[in-house]
Amino acid sequence: HTCALKTDGSMVCWGNNASGQIGDNSTTQRNVPTQVSGLTAGTVKEIAAGGYHTCALKTNGSVVCWGDNTWGQIGDNSTTQRNVPTQVSGLTAGTVKEIAAGDVHTCALKTNGSMVCWGYNTNGQIGDNTTTQRNIPTQVSGLTAGTVKEITAGVHTCVIKTDGSMMCWGRNDYGQIGDNTTTQRNIPTQVSGLTAGTVKEITAGFYHTCSLKTNGSTVCWGSNTNGQIGDNTTTQRNIPAQVSGLTAGTVKEVTAGGYHTCALKTDGSTVCWGKNTNGQIGDNTTTERWPPTQVSGLTVFLYYSLGAYTSIIKAVEVVTSFEIMSWMQTLPAGTSITMKVRSCDDSACSAAGTVDESLTKQWASISPATSGNDISGDGVTDGDGWIQYQAILNASADQTQTSSLDSITINYSSASGACYDLTPYLVPQYLDKIPEDPKNTNGQADTGYTIYKDTATKEIIIGAPMAENGEIIEARRK
Template sequence: MASRHRLLVLAVIVLLLASAAPPQVAADTDVDSGLAALLSSGVAVQAIATGGSHTCALTIAGGAKCWGRNDFGQLGDGSTTNRSEPVDVAGLTSGVAAIAAGGSHTCAVTTGGSLLCWGDNVRGQLGDGTTTDRSEPVYVTNLSSGVAAVTCGYQHTCARTTAGGAKCWGYNSLGQLGNGTTTSRLTPVDVTGLTSGVASLSAGYSHTCAVTTGGAAKCWGGGGHGELGDGTSGLDADKTTPVDVSGLGSGVAAVSAGGYHTCALTTGGGIKCWGLNNYGQLGDWTTTRRVTPVDSQGVESGMAAVTAG
């Protein structure tokens, strides 16, 4: 969502890998103070999630910490006060298995398989059956158990169940929930055709993508810029149910949905991207929009992960 934000997170990961001892961070106006505080605190971190203007970390001890903008309560500390240093998420100082951050909301999966969300809820993206913003975590309706993973888009959220099904909720103006409608939902609904066999999910600004256990990539929702990868773009390209990504019926290890583009990691370690390319975000040495996947140059092999901003 913000390239500088994501680059700073990458810097954190590099520094964490570079030293077993707590790294020392020099004062620098270009370095986010929350990231600097995290690095210098000595808290061991296993994952970081970036939202629109906030960041969250999952500690090795299983706690959730967040910092940054907090006007909707997206930091989960019971306030709407912006924080320049990490604060504990209320009730989640342990027992957290995964965390994800969206536009102005955040969600976490517990080690017991329950799902909690907090922050902006104007479109029902917290999944608690209301449109009330929450400054502390609330349980997602009907997902108090059996959740394996969560992904947060701008104003929608999706979860993968332990049974391999995909469920989504929140804003649905372009079909990003994948249930065959454009009606926003305050509680989870099944994604059409994906009630089982889902290996991973990724929610973007207004579209969502999945990788099946068979290694196929599927996307749904907003497709005006070709971000669904099915060969279409423009006003009639939105899809309310999953469509196959062209040429990626197998061999996909992971997918990441960004603002208006999408990228996939192949089982061979290569990166393929599609969608809006006005800033060269597809990595194909052009600024030409692509409605089907193209190889990102220089990363055709040897890659372990991919993320789209």
């Protein structure tokens, strides 16, 4: 079965419903997305689907599950099948941060940084140093408050600890624990080589595991029958193995299916590898792929960066001369930045930051338009007590990276003979309309701008700057 968290915070599921895993209070197969009972708009934050059960982390921080409960995987202290979302024992409002569903067990990362699991435990996947089935959330051995950052589950269970190391436990017949053995582990066990500070993201398939490392590379281990490790072999790996081609700095996100794996690369393209009998690699074939293979149509993200950004009106000392203006920029091919400047006297500008446009000089482009040139005569007049600049970003074509502008400095001399460096804040002057894009685009600049697209007006909105250096970042993702 399949489930989706909608943008309005509601949840729908479809597919096999023999165990009530759709959650619509029936066992009727659903061939189209069907509303989960009670999980309407604004109620759901995160979802997880196991083999025949489903769970949701609600926006209030509580957890509900439904579907097959043969092994106690619903967590309501019973083994009764539930056809509608049912409260997990003890995981009430405000207690849970993240959830993960394995094949027949379930886990939760609590808001205090501890971890609990429940359900099937024959292979030790609960992690409580037993193989006893657990019908309610049970503390994982050693993973107490403040120790856990992220969780994932297959037929085994794994975590990223708060120190950036990785541990796994449970079934290990294919080496999916990654400790260079095939010995079942009933408590969290260190993954070979993935020590403190090395792990950013984790994901578990049925019998294999993968990690996105902090250096942007990807490693996988465990079953490799279908090439799901991605090292261009079908050899089982009992310790993390480098995925072919996905070396440092190349990967942004990784996720594992049952017998295949996919990665979103830093250039925006998507690659998959492993089992492909049903076309899950997405390369328009059903041929098994052992190394990462480009997904058809999901190529590099393209950006179209444009806009005009204007500094605040900045008061200066009594000026005898305006001199050098300098800045740092990163300009991909096909882009350019035009810098303009103007000054004004007290009759046109004020300490309140307002400008009387009828009295203020017109903007003048800096000529030549390169950093480190003298701006005297370019829209500025010696003796004026106020100055303002404008940066205009232009793009002739879509780009695979965005332009940036920072460290903007204006040098001037005062009547006292002192020299000064002025670094005004960048603030938006106006917002450029952009073509409609069905995907909301979010980005965060290093210097404090938050940029996102307002889906109603199709405009780029730029939040208030938090640092003196401005930066122009992504405007649109196609």
